[in-house]
Each structure stands twice: as structure tokens, then as C-alpha cells.
Amino acid sequence: xxxxxxxxxxxxxxxxxxxxxxxxxxxxxxxxxxxxxxxxxxxxxxxxxxxxxxxxxxxxxxxxxxxxxxxxxxxxxxxxxxxxxxxxxxxxxxxxxxxxxxxxxxxxxxxxxxxxxxxxxxxxxxxxxxxxxxxxxxxxxxxxxxxxxxxxxxxxxxxxxxxxxxxxxxxxxxxxxxxxxxxxxxxxxxxxxxxxxxxxxxxxxxxxxxxxxxxxxxxxxxxxxxxxxxxxxxxxxxxxxxxxxxxxxxxxxxxxxxxxxxxxxxxxxxxxxxxxxxxxxxxxxxxxxxxxxxxxxxxxxxxxxxxxxxxxxxxxxxxxxxxx
Numbered sequence: 241x242x243x244x245x246x247x248x249x250x251x252x253x254x255x256x257x258x259x260x261x262x263x264x265x266x267x268x269x270x271x272x273x274x275x276x277x278x279x280x281x282x283x284x285x286x287x288x289x290x291x292x293x294x295x296x297x298x299x300x301x302x303x304x305x306x307x308x309x310x311x312x313x314x315x316x317x318x319x320x321x322x323x324x325x326x327x328x329x330x331x332x333x334x335x336x337x338x339x340x341x342x343x344x345x346x347x348x349x350x351x352x353x354x355x356x357x358x359x360x361x362x363x364x365x366x367x368x369x370x371x372x373x374x375x376x377x378x379x380x381x382x383x384x385x386x387x388x389x390x391x392x393x394x395x396x397x398x399x400x401x402x403x404x405x406x407x408x409x410x411x412x413x414x415x416x417x418x419x420x421x422x423x424x425x426x427x428x429x430x431x432x433x434x435x436x437x438x439x440x441x442x443x444x445x446x447x448x449x450x451x452x453x454x455x456x457x458x459x460x461x462x463x464x465x466x467x468x469x470x471x472x473x474x475x476x477x478x479x480x481x482x483x484x485x486x487x488x489x490x491x492x493x494x495x496x497x498x499x500x501x502x503x504x505x506x507x508x509x510x511x512x513x514x515x516x517x518x519x520x521x522x523x524x525x526x527x528x529x530x531x532x533x534x535x536x537x538x539x540x541x542x543x544x545x546x547x548x549x550x551x552x553x554x555x556x557x558x559x560x561x562x563x564x
Contacts, residue, residue, distance in 0.1 A: 334455060340563050341457040343487020348561040352460075355560050356494040359522035364552040365560070366391040366543075367493065368536075369420055369462065369500075371529035372399055372406035379537045380529055381409060387544050389554045391415050393529070394462040397422030397443030404450035411451040416556035418491070419443050419458035429464060430472035436479045440488075460557050461490045468492070491557065493526035497543075499536045500528050509539040514546070523552070 344352070355365070371377045371393060384391055393410050395417060400407050410417055421429050422439040429439050444458045461483055463476050467490055470476075480490050495516040497509040517523050525543075527536050547554065558564070 334453075336564065337453060338455040340558060341455055341459055343457075344459060344489050344561060345487070348563075349484065349489060351561050352489045352491065352557075355491065355522060355524060357522060362521045362550070362552045363555045363559075364523040364525060364547050365555055365557070366525055366527065367394060367418075367462075367491075368392070368527050368529040369394045370399070370424065370533075371395055372403045372410070373529060373531040374403060374406070375531045376529045376533050376537055377403070377406050377410075379534075380540060381406075381413065381415075383537065383540055383544075384415070385413060387541075389544055390556050391554070392418060392556055394418040394420035394460075395443070395447065396420055396424050397439070397446045400443065400446040400450050404446075407447060407450035408452065411453075411456075414556075416460075416558055417447055417451070417456075417458075418460040418462055418557065419447070420462050421464050422446075424464050426465060426470075426472065430475050433475070433479055433482060436475075437482070440483075459488055461488055462492070463490060466492045489557075489561075491524065493524045494520060495523045496526040497536065497539065499533055500530075503535070506535060506539045506542070509535060510542050510546075513539075513543055 366389070368377075368380065368391060372395060377393075380391075393407075393415055395407060397419075407417065419440055420443070421436075422442040423429065429436055440458065440461060444456075447458065448454060448456045463480075465472075467476055467480060483490060496512065497503065498512040499509055503509050503512060513525065517525075527533075527540075529536065544554075
């Protein structure tokens with residue numbers, strides 16, 4: 241009996257030990273399961289966080305691309321707007337130029353006829369014949385620009401072809417460009433009406449090419465030697481009428497420095513200017529920018545100063561006929 245009882249006790253103890261061991265194993269398994277679950281949860285959280293980050297990065301990239309596209313679109317739209325504005329300005333300028341060089345009407349011819357008479361506002365038209373030349377014209381243009389003065393250049397076609405850049409500069413700087421024949425050779429120009437118009441047309445085309453604007457037309461012609469007098473008087477008056485029929489005016493002068501008549505010094509030129517303007521309120525001053533007329537440039541500052549001090553406004557032929 242004692243042996244059986246002892247064996248039973250041992251068995252019970254062993255069972256208890258086994259149960260304890262099993263319970264310990266179960267606790268370990270549970271802890272491991274909890275750890276596994278926690279690690280899984282952490283892994284899922286990390287994975288979700290990474291996915292969110294990737295989505296945010298992609299969203300940011302999309303927004304950046306969208307912003308860049310918007311900026312590019314705005315830039316293109318602005319460029320198109322500026323191009324359109326520029327095109328519109330060019331069209332308006334072309335239209336303005338076209339109107340400037342349309343044939344004169346009767347009212348404008350009447351204004352040209354009054355250019356030598358009384359003017360309520362004192363005015364002077366500086367006019368330069370026989371250019372352009374490299375030895376004189378650039379200096380005159382520089383001075384006019386410095387003084388903010390506009391003038392009138394009656395050019396020779398043959399010299400326009402030699403110096404187109406100077407004619408372009410005259411045009412671009414707002415001066416009036418008139419037609420003074422192609423050759424300045426009286427015997428050739430006044431041989432016939434046809435020969436005069438040939439000289440006019442050749443010069444007109446040369447100017448048009450030089451200023452690079454096909455809207456240009458010579459709306460004012462200055463007869464070499466002037467309209468009146470000389471053995472070609474009748475022929476010149478007939479040509480003047482033919483020019484008028486085509487809307488082309490002609491202009492002479494009512495004051496001069498005599499820079500083409502032998503004046504040798506600045507003082508002589510200035511004295512001739514003052515003597516010939518007298519008390520005129522509308523002055524058309526004849527001067528020259530031919531190659532040997534450097535004295536004209538040298539006296540010009542004194543003439544401009546005199547005119548400013550005496551209240552004269554510098555005008556072009558556009559002002560005379562009332563065109564902008």
C-alpha cells in the first residue's frame with residue numbers, strides 16, 4: 241500500500257510539474273504571439289506610412305508639374321499677348337505712316353501755299369538740300385537730336401543710294417524727307433516733263449528702299465534751283481501743276497544762309513540768315529548738307545539758339561499740312 245501511495249504521490253507531483261511547464265509554455269507562446277502581432281501591426285503601420293509618404297510625394301510632384309504647366313501656359317499667353325500688342329502697334333504705325341504719305345488734298349495744298357506768309361505762332365522750317373553725305377549729314381543729325389529739333393531733308397536720289405543708312409536714320413528720328421530730284425542736273429531734269437518725273441520716281445523709289453517702308457511717298461518736291469525764274473521757268477510751272485494733280489506739293493524758301501552762294505565764314509552765314517528772316521513769323525530756311533557744307537553744321541547751333549531765344553517753333557512739312 242505504501243508503495244502504491246508513494247507512486248501515486250509521485251505521479252501527482254509529476255503531473256503538477258507537467259501542468260506548470262505547460263502553463264509556462266503557454267505563457268511564452270502567448271507573449272510570442274503578442275510580440276508577433278505587435279510587430280505585424282508596426283510593420284503594417286510603417287508600410288501604410290510609406291504608402292502615404294509616396295502618395296504625398298506623387299501628389300506634390302503632380303502639383304509641382306501642374307504649377308509648372310500653369311506657369312508655362314501663363315508665359316506662353318503673355319508672350320502671345322505681347323506679340324499681338326507688338327503686331328497691333330506695327331499695324332497702327334503702318335497705318336499712321338500710310339496716312340502721312342497719302343496724296344495731299346486741296347485743304348493741305350492751301351496750307352502749303354501759306355507756308356511763307358504770316359503765322360499766328362512763330363515757326364521755322366529748317367531745310368537741308370543735296371544730301372545725305374557722310375561728311376556733313378551725321379553731324380547735323382547729332383546736333384538736331386541733342387537739341388530735340390526736327391528738320392526737313394530734301395534728298396538727291398543718287399546720294400540716297402550711296403548713303404541709305406543716313407536716310408533711314410533721318411526717317412527713324414522723325415525728320416521729314418522730301419524729294420529734290422535724282423541727279424540735280426538742270427539740263428537733265430528739265431529736259432521734259434517726263435524726264436522730271438523720271439528723276440522724281442527714281443528718287444522716290446530710292447528713299448522707299450532706304451527707309452525700308454513701302455508706305456513712303458515723296459509728298460513734297462523741291463525743284464533744284466527753285467520753282468521760279470531761269471530758262472526752265474515755264475517748264476517747271478507746268479511740272480508743278482502735274483505734280484499737284486498727283487497730290488504732290490512743292491516748296492521753295494523765304495530765308496537762306498547763302499551757304500551755296502559763296503559765304504565763307506560762320507559769321508557770314510549767320511548774318512545772311514538774320515538779314516533774310518527779317519520780321520517773318522513763318523520761315524522756310526534754305527541750307528545744304530552736301531559734302532562741302534561743313535560750315536552749315538558749324539553755324540547751325542547759333543541758328544537754333546537764335547530761334548529758341550526768339551520764340552520760334554521748329555516744324556516739319558507734316559506740321560505745315562496738319563498731319564501727325
